[in-house]
Amino acid sequence: MRTERTPAAAGGVEQAEKQAVAALFQEGRLGEIVERATKLTVLHPGDAYGWTVLSAAMLRQGRNEQAVAPLRRALDIAPEQAGLYSNLGLALFGLGRTEEAMACFDRALGIDPQAVGARNNRGNALEAGGRLEEARQEYEASLAIAPDQPRTLYNLANTLYALGRPAEAVPRYQAALALCPDYAYALANCGVALMALGRAAEAEDCARRALRLEPGLVEARILLANTLLGRGYPAEALTVVEAGLDLTPGPELRRLFVAGLRGQPSPAPGTPRRERLLAALTEPWGRSVEVAAVVSPMLEADPAIAGCLERALAAWPGRLTAQDLYGPAGPGAVAGDALLCAWLDAGPASSPALERFLTLARSCLLAQAAADEPHVRDVTPAAKRVTAFHAALARQCRVNEYVFQVTAEEEVAVAVLRDCLADALAGCGLIAPSWVLAAAAYGPLRAVPGHAGLLERPWPEAVGRVLTQQLVEPAAEQELRGRIPALTPIEDDVSRLVRRQYEENPYPRWVLPAPAEAPTSLAANLRERFPRADLAGVPDGPTLDVLVAGCGTGQHSLETARAYLGARVLAVDLSLTSLCYARRKALEQGVGNIEYAQADLLRLGGLGRDFDLVESSGVLHHLADPAEGWRTLVPLVRPGGVMRIGLYSRLARRGIAKVRQMITDRGLAATPETIRAFRQELLDMPWEPSWGRFLLGDFFSSSGCRDLLFHVQEHCLDLLEIKTFCLENGLRVLGLEAEPEVIAAYCARFPDDPAAVDLGNWHAFEADNPDTFLNMYQFWVQRTA
Template sequence: MNRKERRAAGKRRDESAKNAPAFASAGVSIADLAVEASRFYGMRRFNEAQQICRQILAREPGHVQGLNLLGLMAQASGDHRAAAKMFTKAIAADDVNAACHYNAGNSYQALGNRAKAAAHFSKALALGMDAKAVGFILQSPVVTSYAGRIASKWPLPVTSSELFGSEGVAPLANDLFLRSAMEATTLASMQLEVLLGYARAELLQLAGEQGQDEVDDEIVAFACALARQCFINEYVYAQTAAESEGAGALRDRLLQDLTSGAAISPLTLAVVAAYFPLHALPAADALLRRDWPATVAGLLRVQLREPRVEMEERSAIAGLTPIKNSVSVDVMRQYEENPYPRWTVNPLTAFAADRARGRTVATADQQAERDILIAGCGTGSHAIQIAQVYPNARLLAVDISMTSLAYARRKTRELGLRNIDYAQADILELGSIGRTFDSIESVGVLHHLAEPLAGWRVLVSLLRPGGTMRIGLYSHLARRVIVEARDRIAARNYRATTEDIRRCRQDILREADKWKPLIGAKDFYSMSGCRDLLFNVMEHRLTIPEIAAFLSEHGLTFGGFEPFDDPAVLDRFRKQFPGTADETDLDQWHRFELDHPETFWDMYVFMVGKSAR
């Protein structure tokens, strides 16, 4: 926007201010003004919204919502300098506001300041926007255009020229939020998976050509981000036979150059890493002794340095119980091969930051010293959340997979947490450890035991009087589509191998309308997630009456299901039992689930209490 345009815009604002309603009377609260500003913004009545925001800021200069709205309206008018200024002020007032960081990233990208844009996008993702990343990416005009070209021929393939034309992947490479998201989280989207699969093949072809020194740095950075995404999802993307052959040839060339000391182009390294984990390559440590651009160094950290640290962490993890049950051994083998899940973003970043700054104060319950058992901690995300919420608690986190525990221990040390002990154990054998706990959590674990209720009984025996227990179990009704899919897998003799899981997924994607619940599940979009979802060596499903009978048998009190992602669930529950609805009545919940079998699609997650006597 030039000087003349800015002057005209200022004049328009002055004129609108004269005509805008005066909301800032003494009796109107800032909260009410903020609601009005948002309402006018949603109606795209920007003049009124801007006037109200200025009235808010006159009374509270650091009001985050007012600053953010002014920034968004400046963005909409194309004035990204003014927008960035507003977002910077908002972030100064609230550094853990993911939306403000995301908005700032968009303006800095528009201004050509790619370093600042990428930093803000990464911060937004770390603060919880990873869950919304796919939605934002799919709004990109570039991504929408590519997705449309793919959809026009689906399920038939498109050619490289049809999809990318003469520009190649450059338009995708210039999307900094896409790149940041690929580095941060699994992108659970059929559209994005197919598009990024084509992009990977295009990069493979480019890496096989001569004159790579002329490849743009943005293309290399995009290739590194895609390699990190492939590592996060454990190379779940499908590939043609020709593509596999080409990737293998490129890998062999890289290994030869590594052995001989010849130069290796950053693009070659990134593309190989998009098909094969670098830590699994022979003599891969030699890559660490070379100088690389920052984007390649980041890739090496994720694919080479961190896995090496995890190997070292294994020696520090104690074996707490024997693992001798045959089903437990099979389950252990599964999660040794595919630790689940491979998470990257700390789920409580904003919470931890607020706690550190004193914005939120731990309750007496959260501050108390207590002993907590995490029975089946997997790769540690769950244990780390509990350790941050209860900083004075002593946590014992056990899992059957040493690979998962090593991942958990590395992440825990990175975050500087000191109140978690990790150990390898079988829940069925925990009765022998001679310890009891004030609180026990076991979510998504018991249904993979040979006898889920036997494992649950062991946990009950470890719970102190007056203690609480958080349990997560699969629902028989909700997982009917999983049962159907597992029957199909058995009928087609798919095995739990990388190749068969890829082929099975492609079969499901080709029949997307039939398998919408699967395709909508985040677990479908990673190798370990898909194996856990569809190929698990052992899965039990329970009903609410079975849960109720167990609680009655052991004198446990049902404390209610965890809050639902969809608030309409509770509304429907209350309408089904007008005047008598009781959220702790398992009989009512059973009747409700019979009418709404999709309610507990993820699993039943609930609290129970043990009598103090």
């Protein structure tokens, strides 16, 4: 925000002194000005000049509080100075005293309607308070008086962009740049607005110019990386991002690092990129399971692992000895790979080839456990690394709910191992770590009689983590069961069936959520997502009441609770098991603004509460009648409030529909054994293009696979049905979630719908691009009626 240069009051201070002070201002020597001005106020207390200069220097130093008193003294002497009121407003605004500040700006403009400084300051205050339309008018008024103000043009452009009017913002940025070509911020923001208009080449040019001027300008770097990614140059984008990560690490650059890694070769051990990759996976820099999906092809190509994969795939479905699987170095050949261990820990491992290698690695672990004497301990560093790898493998097996193939021989050997463990626990006998790890890799340790005794013994750290995952965390969830209230009865037949499925198979199985970013208002969040949407009336305040209907295991509700300023979240689900997982994870993540409750969303009409935002993603299509469920939720949204809905696309799931039909025709029940066996059959079948990318995510855990292919109840919809529902229920579309290149393709095809909200157009677009919504239609609507 700019400060106003205030003319001195007449009399008192000498002209030469004023000139000297003006020179100091020019040079930005604020400390000296404060010293000099303080003396002037002592020598000439009745002259407004000293007080004015003192306060102006203090304002520039950011000392708002100290500036107030000299400003008031100056105003006592010269009460008709518009600039003094403007500066007083500035100081008060900086102190959070917005109403008093606005009164000062008004007073300044009452004295001198042409005072552009006061107008600009008033505009800034309005903009910061979210009163964008008024801010726009103020800037326009200021520019009508003095058109050549680059900063005001820039502020006006920013406001227009925030109002969803990038086409009007661009010429204002350009006007600012014509006056001030080295204005790096204007260049960067101009690029962002151009990008929103689909003018990617111009946006890229702006980003490059801005970065040349200011390499630390993170907005420009993000823009450049996005344009490069959009043009299909991930390697170049990655270079831009990595340079930025060295200068200004931040969540957006980290997200782009993960995006840029897609399809890149595996970084060599010891390189900075490898280190970053490990951080991205463990901190994590996105949802851990999603970062892991990017890492999978790198691991497949890793020279040490690739050899194991080759041997595993050649032997499949046969098992190999450790020597034959790993080569002469044994498991140590891969066990020291921190990336592999972190990947195993990040969530269900989504790679068919690696799954087969890991299935064989697990069988080697079982063989080792059968051979290990009970006193065997991992004493050497190499043995410790192998234990850590086996522990990560066991944790992976638990998180994917034992989805790997098991042979009859393995089942027998595991039963023997469990008996040995139980005997040792009962008789206080010695237990080798490999026994625990192998048993944990084939089934829950809780099934071993006397398992609590495992927690009383000392273990290597890696084994301890397996025990935490398998014994401590489930016990904590069990403990929470009695503490989650039931808000409604669950009586509907389909709700009961669906509940049963998710009690047995909570969804999704997740490990770490996406990192928290600085929370924003809902309106600001949506402006980021949908730069050209009309967001009039969307909640923009410092608090937000949110309902998550069908929160599952809580990954999504936790991210929502962190995303919004002052969010107060009620998250409900049918499945108590899912809710307990969600609650434990929220405690683990230190998130306290979520209230979990068991409820059937069909009965939420009687809740007596309403919300600014209602989210229901991947839920309504599991009701007997999705429209009935959606209709129940609409009145819970306050007028002007927003819904985020996720629904299956009939077209995108056409391949999955065929697989589901196969399952129905064969009368396959959704048991763990059937799911395990059927997955392997699918993996062996010739690839069906219409299966799309579905093999990439949910397929890799039992619960996910059941949700994906074996669901007890699902409907698919199309965008015309959704459009009709919105029209009939007073809902206005704010935007559809899609990759930037998809939005760009849509906008190129439908230039008359720059906000990309016409579901009829999107329906036509989807017909030609049937895999667009493989991950569901995820869209935002506003309640207008």
